[in-house]
Every structure is written in structure tokens, then in C-alpha cells.
Amino acid sequence: MSALVLYFQVHQPYRLRRIPFPEVGRGGGIFDDPGNARILRRVAERCYVPATALLLRLVEEGGGRFRFAISVSGTALSQMERWCPAALRGFRALAGTGAVEFLAETSHHSLAFLADPAEFRAQVALHRERVESLLGVRPRTFRNTELAFDSASARAAEEMGFDAMLAEGADHLLGWRSPHAVYRPAGCRRLRLLLRAYRLSDDVAFRFSSRGWEGWPLSAAKFSRWLRGLPGDARVVGLFMDFETLGEHQRAGTGIFEFLGRLPAEAAAGGRFRFRTPAEAAAAEGGDPEPIDAPRPVSWADFERDLSAWLGNPMQAAAHGALYVLGPEVRRAAAAGRPGLLEEWRRLTTSDHFYYMSTKWSADGDVHRYFSPWPSPHDAYLSFLNALEDLALRAGAGAAAAPAGDRAP
Amino acid sequence: MLGWEFPPRQAGGLGTACRGLARGLARNGVEVLFLVPRGEDREEARGVRLRGCDGPGESGGVLRLPVPTPLLPYLDAPPWTIRAAAASRGPHYGPGLFEEVERFTRAASDLAAREEFDLVHGHDWMTFPAAESAARERGAPLVVHFHSCEHDRSGPGADPRICAVEQGGLDAADAAICVSRFAAGRVLGHFHADPRKVRVVHNAAPDVRPRPVRRLSRRRGGPLVLFLGRVTFQKGPGFFLEAARIVARAEPRARFVVAGTGDLLPAMVERAAALGLARRVRFAGFLGPRAVARLLGEATVLAMPSVSEPFGLAAVEAAARGVPVVLSRQSGAAEVLPSSLRADSWDVEDLAGKILSVLHGPALRRRLAEAGRREARRLRWSDQAAAVRDLYEELLR
Numbered sequence: 001m002s003a004l005v006l007y008f009q010v011h012q013p014y015r016l017r018r019i020p021f022p023e024v025g026r027g028g029g030i031f032d033d034p035g036n037a038r039i040l041r042r043v044a045e046r047c048y049v050p051a052t053a054l055l056l057r058l059v060e061e062g063g064g065r066f067r068f069a070i071s072v073s074g075t076a077l078s079q080m081e082r083w084c085p086a087a088l089r090g091f092r093a094l095a096g097t098g099a100v101e102f103l104a105e106t107s108h109h110s111l112a113f114l115a116d117p118a119e120f121r122a123q124v125a126l127h128r129e130r131v132e133s134l135l136g137v138r139p140r141t142f143r144n145t146e147l148a149f150d151s152a153s154a155r156a157a158e159e160m161g162f163d164a165m166l167a168e169g170a171d172h173l174l175g176w177r178s179p180h181a182v183y184r185p186a187g188c189r190r191l192r193l194l195l196r197a198y199r200l201s202d203d204v205a206f207r208f209s210s211r212g213w214e215g216w217p218l219s220a221a222k223f224s225r226w227l228r229g230l231p232g233d234a235r236v237v238g239l240f241m242d243f244e245t246l247g248e249h250q251r252a253g254t255g256i257f258e259f260l261g262r263l264p265a266e267a268a269a270g271g272r273f274r275f276r277t278p279a280e281a282a283a284a285e286g287g288d289p290e291p292i293d294a295p296r297p298v299s300w301a302d303f304e305r306d307l308s309a310w311l312g313n314p315m316q317a318a319a320h321g322a323l324y325v326l327g328p329e330v331r332r333a334a335a336a337g338r339p340g341l342l343e344e345w346r347r348l349t350t351s352d353h354f355y356y357m358s359t360k361w362s363a364d365g366d367v368h369r370y371f372s373p374w375p376s377p378h379d380a381y382l383s384f385l386n387a388l389e390d391l392a393l394r395a396g397a398g399a400a401a402a403p404a405g406d407r408a409p
Numbered sequence: 410m411l412g413w414e415f416p417p418r419q420a421g422g423l424g425t426a427c428r429g430l431a432r433g434l435a436r437n438g439v440e441v442l443f444l445v446p447r448g449e450d451r452e453e454a455r456g457v458r459l460r461g462c463d464g465p466g467e468s469g470g471v472l473r474l475p476v477p478t479p480l481l482p483y484l485d486a487p488p489w490t491i492r493a494a495a496a497s498r499g500p501h502y503g504p505g506l507f508e509e510v511e512r513f514t515r516a517a518s519d520l521a522a523r524e525e526f527d528l529v530h531g532h533d534w535m536t537f538p539a540a541e542s543a544a545r546e547r548g549a550p551l552v553v554h555f556h557s558c559e560h561d562r563s564g565p566g567a568d569p570r571i572c573a574v575e576q577g578g579l580d581a582a583d584a585a586i587c588v589s590r591f592a593a594g595r596v597l598g599h600f601h602a603d604p605r606k607v608r609v610v611h612n613a614a615p616d617v618r619p620r621p622v623r624r625l626s627r628r629r630g631g632p633l634v635l636f637l638g639r640v641t642f643q644k645g646p647g648f649f650l651e652a653a654r655i656v657a658r659a660e661p662r663a664r665f666v667v668a669g670t671g672d673l674l675p676a677m678v679e680r681a682a683a684l685g686l687a688r689r690v691r692f693a694g695f696l697g698p699r700a701v702a703r704l705l706g707e708a709t710v711l712a713m714p715s716v717s718e719p720f721g722l723a724a725v726e727a728a729a730r731g732v733p734v735v736l737s738r739q740s741g742a743a744e745v746l747p748s749s750l751r752a753d754s755w756d757v758e759d760l761a762g763k764i765l766s767v768l769h770g771p772a773l774r775r776r777l778a779e780a781g782r783r784e785a786r787r788l789r790w791s792d793q794a795a796a797v798r799d800l801y802e803e804l805l806r
Contacts, residue, residue: 021668021693022700314679318687359679378675381682382692389688 002180003236003276003284004227004267005194006068007166008243009143010048010091011109012040012076013352015373019386025393030344035373037083044080044087047247052090054246054257058264059099066264067099067275070243071143074107074127075350077134088134095135101277104128104139104162110349111145111310113153114297115324120153123346124160141165141278145351147196147240147300148307149173151293154185154193162191164282166240169195170298170305177292180234182285186293192282193292196240196300200226205241209254217255220262228270236281237273240300302360310354315381319357322385323348326392333395341395348387356380411444411517411529411536411543416698422638422722423556426588426612427532433613433794439801442524444517444539446509507570514539522546528801532556534571537578544581550804552797553582555592560599561717562643576600583804586610586797589741592719610796611745612720613788614729631662632709632768635732637701637723640671645714645737645754650677652712654684655761660768668693668704705730709774710767714754715740724749725788728781733774735763745788748780 017032058066072091080088094100106112106123107130113120124142132138142162144153149167157165169179174195177183183193203223207213215222227237242249250256267273276284301309311317326345334342356372357380374380410431414424431441513535521529521543530552531540537553544551559571579585579602586608587593593609596602634656638644646667653665667677667690674692681690696704705711711727711734718740727734728746736743737754750767752759767774 021691021696022703314683315687318682318685322688376675378678381678382694385687385691389691 001274002230002234002272003281004273005236005238005240005276005278005281007103007143007238007240007278008068008070008246009073009241010070010076010243011073012036012043012079013109013350014075014079014347015039016353016383016387018379018383019390021386024386024390027394030387030390031347032373036079040079040083040087043244043248044084046251047244048080048084048087049090050252050257051243051246051260052087052094054260055100056090056093056097058261059094059097062099062264062275064099065268065275067101067277067280069101069103069141069277070094071103071105072131072135073105073109074123074130075109075347077130081134092135095137099277101141101279102131102135102137102139103141103143103166103278104131105143106145106349108346108349109145109351110346111148111307111320111351111354112324112349113144113148113150113156114307114311115320116327117156119324119327119349121156121160123349124157141282146307146310148297149185149193149294149299150297151186151188151295153297154191154294155187158185158188158191164192164194164278166194166196166238166278167294168298168300168305169198169238172305173292173294173298177290178231178234179238180230180236182236182282182289183292184289186291188291192285192289194236194238194278194281196238198300198305200237201239201241204239204259205245205249208245208250208256208259218259220259220266223259223263224266224269227267228272235285236276309358309360310351313357313359313377315359315377316354316357319381319384319388320354322388326388326395329395330391338395341391344391345395348384348391353380353384357384410441410532411540412532413446413513413535415443415445422612422720423533425615425722426556426720429613429615429790430794430797433790433792434798436791437794437798439794439798442526444520444536446513510535510538510574514542518542518546527805528552530554530797531578534559534574534578537574537581541578541581550583550801551581552584552586552800552804553578554586554588555596555719556588557592557643557719558596558599561592561595561719562641564642564716566642572599579606582606584608584800586800588612588720589744591739591741591744595717595719608800610793610800611741611788612722612725613790613793614725614785615722631664632660633707634663634665634764634768635704635708635711635727636665636667636669636713637704637711637727638669638713638715640667640669640674640677642673643716643718644669644671645716646671646673646677647680648714648754648757648760649712650680650684650686650690651757652714652761652764653681653686653690655757656764656768657686657689659761659765663689663768665690666693666704666708667691668696668701670695701726702730705732708732710735710764712760712764713737713740713742714752714757714760716754718742725785729785731778731782733767733777733781735760735767746781746784748777748784750777 014031015036016030095102104124104127107127108123110123112123128139141164142157143166147166147168154165179195179197185191185193203215208218210216246256297307298305299307311320330341330345356374357377359377412427416424416428431443434441517539528550529540529544531537532554533556540551558575559567579600585606587596589611590609593607597604597607636649640646656663678692705727711732713721713724713736715737718737721740721742724734724736724742735750735752738751739754743751750763752763
């Protein structure tokens with residue numbers, strides 16, 4: 001029996017407002033609240049609400065056999081709380097079934113593990129609290145932002161008490177090894193690593209509605225035949241994708257909901273695959289799995305499967321550096337009774353802001369443009385710096401602090 | 410008079426100069442009919458309001474007629490939006506520009522045929538064909554005014570088609586006005602022209618009302634080094650950044666603002682990030698006149714490292730506001746601001762050294778501020794326009 005591990009990522013960033021230079025520091029707010037509310041409600045209507053309802057029905061019909069995982073970033077949770085409680089109720093209902101594992105991640109969908117290990121742990125702890133209080137479940141499995149994985153963050157995850165972690169089954173991480181197995185991150189004792197089968201995952205997430213693709217149209221039956229065509233020693237198949245695949249990236253008209261509706265029955269047909277949550281799949285593997293070492297982070301993005309989409313160019317490196325340099329100042333302000341500043345700062349740590357600054361205008365550039373609210377990476381960068389400057393001014397980090405804190409990437 | 414931009418809708422100093430000259434001529438008793446491409450509706454209202462004129466479209470004795478063509482002077486992006494495509498396109502002219510020039514020429518000559526005038530004066534190459542055709546129509550003398558030439562704007566990337574238009578304007582004109590001796594030298598060096606045709610009339614300082622200005626940026630402390638101009642090859646923004654790196658090392662409190670936009674902006678933004686100056690150098694984008702005035706109000710020094718600057722109105726405005734300027738030697742403004750500090754455009758070490766000497770020398774700063782104010786104040790549009798009126802009279806005699 002092989003485990004089919006389905007996991008969906010829910011995330012919304014707090015997109016920034018365009019602050020004209022003369023208005024920086026004048027208290028107009030740094031986030032585009034109307035725009036963020038509009039987008040959240042639109043995605044909720046197309047995706048969160050109908051998709052959670054469908055998944056709930058499938059779980060109930062399956063009598064516990066259809067099981068999967070969801071991770072909801074903290075920024076998405078707070079946006080739903082604020083602008084669309086119905087969406088939040090959908091996820092809470094799924095959590096109540098006991099068949100859906102909710103994962104832990106950084107509260108603000110950040111890349112803090114690269115820049116500030118203490119902030120990384122603080123954000124993971126914060127997310128765990130939020131998931132427990134809003135959804136009523138305690139996460140056991142960790143996924144890092146953008147499915148980033150390296151050995152250091154895996155060790156941190158183990159120290160924080162997690163049993164399993166997810167990562168991209170990237171070719172350069174695995175070499176000759178199979179993505180369809182459970183591994184142990186190098187340096188970890190207990191933590192188990194589950195990998196994303198990127199071809200099969202992207203068949204659904206990216207290619208589902210692509211008419212030029214030889215797999216189109218993709219039915220649950222066809223996809224299940226592909227699953228059964230995997231080598232016999234494939235023990236775990238990780239199908240990891242954005243939750244927004246269900247109705248937003250792939251609109252209802254593409255047939256994505258019909259695909260999902262048929263998947264539980266079709267995939268289980270033949271008796272080879274059983275749906276498992278990540279924690280269950282990890283626990284089912286006995287013995288000491290083979291260690292896997294990742295000195296440099298791998299991610300699920302772009303052709304390179306690394307972090308070059310977020311920190312690959314000088315603007316991204318400079319912006320990320322400048323952001324974390326401001327951290328201590330913001331924490332001091334928060335400790336002195338202004339916790340709102342820390343929350344704003346954390347919303348700037350969200351990886352999307354750096355993704356918008358990417359200058360990779362290749363095949364992946366299309367994906368970048370699809371996701372970016374800015375007309376160009378340079379606009380995204382300058383807007384980010386204006387927001388950061390605005391925050392710095394309010395945090396009291398004046399001229400003296402900023403230049404001294406600036407650093408070359 | 411034919412121009413292609415008029416404040417407040419403008420991409421550079423050209424519109425400011427045109428308005429100053431037109432108003433100055435009006436004060437000298439010359440009636441000015443100013444043709445500009447369409448899209449200038451906002452300015453009309455403001456011009457009228459500002460000068461309290463007696464009819465729609467009139468502004469301080471200057472009647473402006475919008476001509477229906479979407480011609481824009483520089484195809485810069487609107488305030489502080491950066492088009493990703495800009496970098497891959499030509500210097501600062503968009504597609505279809507030459508058709509626009511042609512359309513402007515037709516529309517302007519149609520209009521000119523219905524108007525009364527004694528002389529035609531065209532500002533910069535895009536108006537030359539229109540000015541030439543209007544002058545020929547009426548048998549009126551033609552004055553072409555070079556605020557810059559294509560060799561200044563684009564250096565080795567000069568567009569031969571534009572150079573041909575500039576040469577054509579020179580050939581057809583009875584007189585050519587250059588905005589500095591430096592600019593006249595460039596025109597005579599690059600084109601075939603009778604030196605007797607070429608006159609120098611410096612620009613004047615824009616009206617600077619000494620009123621208390623609200624600071625533009627909220628950040629206090631730390632001297633501010635300003636770059637004010639289009640972010641294009643001509644203005645040498647890359648030299649500014651290289652100098653900023655040197656200055657930033659020597660003076661950790663220094664901050665820098667690049668105000669302006671242009672085709673090199675994306676590259677400059679990336680360069681600043683790569684130099685580790687992400688938060689030290691702020692890119693303000695295009696700023697309106699009031700924001701510029703406020704920014705000058707808090708600037709410690711203005712650096713203008715233009716590769717080739719026929720005049721450099723921003724430097725004169727800064728001087729008029731008491732901001733010390735470090736000018737490139739390749740600039741016309743240096744002729745009217747003899748006290749300003751100079752460096753060769755490409756000599757970033759020298760440029761940085763002079764900026765630092767201003768930042769670190771309060772006495773020098775005061776002296777430069779006073780001298781700059783005095784020198785800029787001497788440049789009045791009514792005087793400069795009087796010289797232009799004398800030229801008109803000479804041509805009409």
C-alpha cells in the first residue's frame with residue numbers, strides 16, 4: 001500500500017499601497033487595505049468557500065478514507081477573520097472532521113529562517129498559536145515558506161517539536177534518489193521529510209487547463225492511471241500545491257472541481273493508494289530512513305527550485321537585508337507599547353513582496369507577472385523601500401540608524 | 410512661438426524655460442502666441458489662475474493654443490512608474506514619435522495660417538519642421554532655439570534622423586539661439602552653420618518666492634545630496650551613484666535623493682541596490698514644481714554630473730534657493746554660476762570630493778549659498794527676453 005499525500009497551501013499577502021515619495025512617513029498607512037480586502041473576497045468566492053465545501057463533502061462521503069493536509073498562512077488567517085469569516089468557517093469545518101491535518105509554517109509567510117533565526121522561531125510559534133486558537137488543532141508537521149528546505153531549518157523544526165517536514169522533491173536535492181520515499185534531514189534524529197512529486201503536482205497546479213499540453217484534458221481517471229504507473233517501490237506520493245489551484249488559478253470553468261470531486265474514488269481504485277496526511281505517512285515509515293542533506297535551501301519555485309525568485313537580484317537582497325536590519329528597532333518600539341509596529345514589520349517579511357521584485361523574465365517571468373500587483377520589479381522594490389522608510393520613521397529609527405544599518409548584499 | 414511642453418506638464422526644464430521666456434517677452438511688449446501639442450489642459454487653468462489673465466487660454470499676456478496631437482517631449486513614464494520595457498527601448502523617444510512630429514507640423518501650420526504673426530520661434534527639434542513651415546507660409550523670419558541638441562541628449566547614441574531635423578532647422582532659420590556658450594559650441598561643432606546666425610541667450614532663474622517651505626521628507630538630520638533631472642544618459646545619473654558611494658563611505662550620515670525619471674531609472678535603481686545604497690539613495694520619481702521646491706529647501710548640495718548639459722535650469726533654481734551646486738564642467742549653467750564648484754562629469758572621485766567639501770565645510774556652504782543666490786538673481790527672464798526681443802527687431806528690420 002502506498003500513501004497519497006495531498007497538501008494544499010493557503011496564502012494571501014498584505015500587498016503594499018503605492019506611497020508617493022512626498023507622502024512617506026505622513027501616516028497614510030503602508031498597506032493597500034481596500035485592494036487586499038477585494039482580492040481576498042474574490043478568491044474566497046471563487047475558491048476558499050466552494051473548495052472547502054467540496055472537500056468537506058468528500059471527507060464525509062469517504063468515511064475517513066479521504067485524508068489530506070492544508071496549511072493556512074497567518075496573514076491569510078487574519079485577512080479571512082477580518083474580511084471574510086465565511087472562508088474561515090470553511091477551514092474550521094474541515095479541521096473538525098479529524099481527517100484534515102493542518103500544518104505549521106511561519107505566521108507571516110516569511111523567509112526569516114535565512115535572515116533571523118530567532119524571528120523565524122517566533123513566527124512559527126505565533127502561527128502554531130493562531131492555528132490552535134482559530135482552527136482548534138495543534139500542528140505536528142512543518143512546512144517552510146515556499147516549501148523552502150535546508151538542513152538548518154529542518155534541525156530548527158525538530159527542536160521546535162515537529163515530527164515531519166515537507167520539501168520539494170527537487171532533482172538537485174535528490175540526485176539518484178526517489179522522491180517517493182520518506183527521508184530524514186541530515187542532523188535530525190526524529191524529524192521525517194516528505195517530498196513533493198513535482199511533475200504530478202504541477203500537472204494539476206499549473207498544466208491542468210493548458211490546452212497546448214499533451215495531458216489536456218486531465219480527468220481524475222487519467223491522473224489516477226498515471227499514479228498507478230509509478231514504479232512499484234514508490235511508497236509515498238506527495239501532491240503539494242496552492243489551495244488557490246482550486247477555483248482561482250484554475251477557474252471553475254476548467255473543470256478543476258469535477259476533477260477534485262472524482263479524485264478520491266479514482267485514486268483509491270485498484271487498492272494501491274491510500275490517502276494519508278503528512279504526519280500519518282511519516283509515522284508509518286519504520287526504521288531509520290536515509291538522511292538527506294541540503295546545505296543550501298531548495299524551494300518549489302521556478303525552474304531552479306531555489307530561492308532565486310525571492311533573493312536572486314541585488315534589489316531583493318538589499319530590500320531583504322534592510323528589512324531585517326530594522327527588526328531590533330521595531331521590537332524595541334513594540335516592547336515600549338507599540339505592538340502594531342511589529343505586526344506591520346512582520347507583514348513586510350512576507351515573501352511575496354520580494355517575489356514581486358524578481359527580474360527573471362524567462363518562462364518563469366509569466367508566473368511572476370501573474371502574481372504581481374506592480375507594473376515592474378523596480379516599482380515593487382521602490383514601493384517596498386518607501387513602506388520600510390515609513391515604518392522606520394514611525395518606529396523612531398531616524399537618519400542615524402538607517403544609514404548605519406544599511407549593508408551591502 | 411512653438412514648444413512641446415509647458416508647465417506644469419513637463420518632463421524637464423524645457424517647459425519652464427519656455428514659460429519664462431514667453432512671459433518675459435510679454436513683459437517686453439511682445440505678443441506671444443504659443444503653440445503646444447494637446448494634453449496641456451491642466452496648465453491652461455493653472456496659468457490663467459496664477460496670472461489673473463483676461464480670457465481663457467491667456468496667461469500673463471501669453472496666449473496658448475493647444476494643437477491636437479498627443480506629442481509628448483520625452484516618453485518618460487508617468488510620475489514614478491517604471492516601465493520594464495523602457496530599458497530595452499531607445500533613449501527616450503517612443504514608437505511613432507516621428508509621425509507625431511509630422512502631425513504636429515501639419516496641425517501647427519494649419520493653425521498658423523489662421524493667425525496673425527510677424528515672426529516664428531521654435532523650441533527644439535520637434536517643433537522645427539512646424540516652425541519652418543509656418544514661417545515659409547507667411548514669409549516671416551524664423552528663429553530656432555536649441556535648448557539641447559541630440560548629441561547632448563544621447564551622446565554616441567544620437568539618432569541621425571533627429572540630427573537631420575536639427576540641421577534642417579539651422580539651415581532654414583534666420584537666427585539660432587543657444588542657451589549657453591557651451592551649447593553654441595556644441596551646435597557649431599556638430600552642425601554646419603554660419604556662426605553669425607548663432608546667438609547665446611542664457612536661461613534665467615525660475616521665479617523663486619522665498620516662502621517657508623515644508624520639508625519634503627520626514628527624516629531629519631544627515632546632509633542631503635540631491636540629483637534633480639531626468640534619469641537619462643545626458644544627465645549622468647550613473648556618475649552620481651558612483652560618487653554617492655564614495656561620499657557615503659566618508660560621511661555615514663549623508664543621504665541622497667534622485668528626483669526624476671527616465672529610461673535609465675531601472676538600471677540606476679538596481680545599481681544603487683548593488684552598491685549597498687538601498688536606503689541611502691532614495692528614488693523620488695518625477696516631482697512637481699512644489700515638491701521640487703520643498704526638496705531643494707532641505708537639500709545640502711545639488712550635484713549635476715551631466716555628460717553634456719546645454720544649460721541646467723535645475724542648478725540655477727537650486728542656486729536661487731541658496732543650495733550650493735556641484736556642476737559638471739560640461740554644462741552651460743557654469744557660465745552663469747561662476748562661483749559654483751565644478752568637476753568633470755566622469756571624474757567621480759573629484760565630484761565626490763567636492764560634494765564632501767560642501768558637506769563638511771559650513772563656511773564654504775554659506776559662501777556658496779550666498780554667491781549662488783546673488784548670481785541666480787541676476788538672471789531675470791525680462792532681461793533675457795529683452796535680448797530675444799532685440800534679435801526679433803533686428804530680423805524684422
